[in-house]
Amino acid sequence: xxxxxxxxxxxxxxxxxxxxxxxxxxxxxxxxxxxxxxxxxxxxxxxxxxxxxxxxxxxxxxxxxxxxxxxxxxxxxxxxxxxxxxxxxxxxxxxxxxxxxxxxxxxxxxxxxxxxxxxxxxxxxxxxxxxxxxxxxxxxxxxxxxxxxxxxxxxxxxxxxxxxxxxxxxxxxxxxxxxxxxxxxxxxxxxxxxxxxxxxxxxxxxxxxxxxxxxxxxxxxxxxxxxxxxxxxxxxxxxxxxxxxxxxxxxxxxxxxxxxxxxxxxxxxxxxxxxxxxxxxxxxxxxxxx
Amino acid sequence: xxxxxxxxxxxxxxxxxxxxxxxxxxxxxxxxxxxxxxxxxxxxxxxxxxxxxxxxxxxxxxxxxxxxxxxxxxxxxxxxxxxxxxxxxxxxxxxxxxxxxxxxxxxxxxxxxxxxxxxxxxxxxxxxxxxxxxxxxxxxxxxxxxxxxxxxxxxxxxxxxxxxxxxxxxxxxxxxxxxxxxxxxxxxxxxxxxxxxxxxxxxxxxxxxxxxxxxxxxxxxxxxxxxxxxxxxxxxxxxxxxxxxxxxxxxxxxxxxxxxxxxxxxxxxxxxxxxxxxxxxxxxxxxxxxxxxxxxxxxxxxxxxxxxxxxxxxxxxxxxxxxxxxxxxxxxxxxxxxxxxxxxxxxxxxxxxxxxxxxxxxxxxx
Numbered sequence: 001x002x003x004x005x006x007x008x009x010x011x012x013x014x015x016x017x018x019x020x021x022x023x024x025x026x027x028x029x030x031x032x033x034x035x036x037x038x039x040x041x042x043x044x045x046x047x048x049x050x051x052x053x054x055x056x057x058x059x060x061x062x063x064x065x066x067x068x069x070x071x072x073x074x075x076x077x078x079x080x081x082x083x084x085x086x087x088x089x090x091x092x093x094x095x096x097x098x099x100x101x102x103x104x105x106x107x108x109x110x111x112x113x114x115x116x117x118x119x120x121x122x123x124x125x126x127x128x129x130x131x132x133x134x135x136x137x138x139x140x141x142x143x144x145x146x147x148x149x150x151x152x153x154x155x156x157x158x159x160x161x162x163x164x165x166x167x168x169x170x171x172x173x174x175x176x177x178x179x180x181x182x183x184x185x186x187x188x189x190x191x192x193x194x195x196x197x198x199x200x201x202x203x204x205x206x207x208x209x210x211x212x213x214x215x216x217x218x219x220x221x222x223x224x225x226x227x228x229x230x231x232x233x234x235x236x237x238x239x240x241x242x243x244x245x246x247x248x249x250x251x252x253x254x255x256x257x258x259x260x261x262x263x264x265x266x267x268x269x270x271x272x273x274x275x276x277x278x279x280x281x282x283x284x285x286x287x288x289x290x
Numbered sequence: 291x292x293x294x295x296x297x298x299x300x301x302x303x304x305x306x307x308x309x310x311x312x313x314x315x316x317x318x319x320x321x322x323x324x325x326x327x328x329x330x331x332x333x334x335x336x337x338x339x340x341x342x343x344x345x346x347x348x349x350x351x352x353x354x355x356x357x358x359x360x361x362x363x364x365x366x367x368x369x370x371x372x373x374x375x376x377x378x379x380x381x382x383x384x385x386x387x388x389x390x391x392x393x394x395x396x397x398x399x400x401x402x403x404x405x406x407x408x409x410x411x412x413x414x415x416x417x418x419x420x421x422x423x424x425x426x427x428x429x430x431x432x433x434x435x436x437x438x439x440x441x442x443x444x445x446x447x448x449x450x451x452x453x454x455x456x457x458x459x460x461x462x463x464x465x466x467x468x469x470x471x472x473x474x475x476x477x478x479x480x481x482x483x484x485x486x487x488x489x490x491x492x493x494x495x496x497x498x499x500x501x502x503x504x505x506x507x508x509x510x511x512x513x514x515x516x517x518x519x520x521x522x523x524x525x526x527x528x529x530x531x532x533x534x535x536x537x538x539x540x541x542x543x544x545x546x547x548x549x550x551x552x553x554x555x556x557x558x559x560x561x562x563x564x565x566x567x568x569x570x571x572x573x574x575x576x577x578x579x580x581x582x583x584x585x586x587x588x589x590x591x592x593x594x595x596x597x598x599x600x601x602x603x604x605x606x607x608x609x610x611x612x613x614x615x616x617x618x619x620x621x622x623x624x625x626x627x628x629x630x631x632x633x634x635x636x637x638x639x640x641x642x643x644x645x646x647x648x649x650x651x652x653x654x655x656x
Contacts, residue, residue, distance in 0.1 A: 003485045003486070003489060006481060006482070006485045006515075007481075007482050007485065009481075010479050010481040010482055011482075013479070014478065014479050115315050115316070116316070116531055117502070117503040117506070117531065117535055118535075119506075119534070119535050119537065121537075126513075126537070126538060126539075128513075128514045128515075128516065130516075135481075135514050135515050135516055137514055206478075209478070209479070209510075210478030210479065210507065211478070211503050211506065211507065211535055213503070216476070216478075219476050251479070251481075251482050252482075254473075254482040254483055255482035255483070255485060255486060259471050259472050259473055259482070259483045260445065260472050262473075262474065262477070263474060
């Protein structure tokens, strides 16, 4: 069974990135009902900024912090300049705005950075760890560990802090939240900033394995969105499970069935799940009260 | 034409539609720079047949529809006498009918063998074909006694086409493909496919037709999985950025490529040395960027055209076409070009050098 283990390791590593992108979707969706298709661009900004900062001589830890801050600023600007002015617009309009923002950020990255692929050195070496016949890159542990830490921190934030509870309250009912004195505009801005930071961290952790370029965000947004749908849009636990599941499905599909249909296999399974469980794996049946 | 500006009669108009931006910008960008640089140089040296060259470059962003529109514009509005360019096979194939109908000689800079096979009257090309890359690799494997191989190909245009060419010629070398895997152009993890290749019985080498970042990830995953047999890449990775991206994992990778990559390492006796070092130093000096084989294809195309115009002594497209077809013994960055009515590329396998990556640099493996 060494190949099964290898497929699982590969799938979980890629899946962890999908999970973080899906988490970003979920946070913004909960707070503002916006499906933010520029989520993949945060991943790109994280990776590319770190690459260019280290190339300019900035030490890696500083470059990482800088890249996360840059992504957070971009996330805030996205909310303030594109989403906030269109408040009250229909969800489709808001989705179109985020797609536009995604195209804009990609174009901007071409100009600010360049059109080449880039890599970062692995944080703790390139020597693979042999485990039960499978070869695991040390960077995979960084990705999986990073994702786990983010999930725990998010859980603590939502359940243990007042601000986190304000976000949850806004997600549950925006009007009621405003009535009890929660600044919902601030909460929405905060959700964009948090999503941007999570996306950027994903991009930084995964760049040593998968490389990065100005246009990696598009595919990641698509896979992350699929993961969020699979898990149940708006459910953080669902986002994580959905992301890991999509990654695993892809790896197992490529390994056991055919690499030609790798992407198709993942999407077919997602379609099947959504047919059977329209709300996704962890989705709550939404109730319209009249 | 009576209304033509008198100044226009003193210039020779050459057209180009290149993918300067977009997904194939790494092809079109150095090509456009090369054409502009050398047209300027030729004009400074007195032009061609006593006239100045006028270069008209359009950017088709690797979009076949745009390329076709620009081809029509080059013929009808700009009235060019010849065209160099078409960075990708897709844009080239879209433009061919326009130039064939108009009777304008067209020297393509794209790779696939379909451009010149079957032969079209006015269409030529300068880069090696993917079939030649397969043949060069298989000949090297045969010489080393490697008979059972695994193949992992990209599913993008280049990888797909080269995979088909490799499958078509592999039998001629007594080599059997025991594992045949693929990956998408933007995939970021190929370990499942490589695990299958690693577990295929009797694999003695692996070949990776592909392009872009995919081959770099394949090379990294190859090292990760500890696969010991030789890895062959295609000429699609023949740029310095591949070595940077693949890092230490690139050590020992073999690939067929143009002599341009090892210009400084060629022995002085090599007949190609003067051409490739000349082009390399001019390009690197003027642009400050490392030379790529793709810009070299544009150099070859322009020089073949200019020599044909000199021999023809006129700007008549038909006369230029006839002279391009008679090109023989032309030494370009891709190799010696000997064209004929049956061969509108004119390169043979000697044009490819087998390289090996050692100490993060290209070295001649032969």
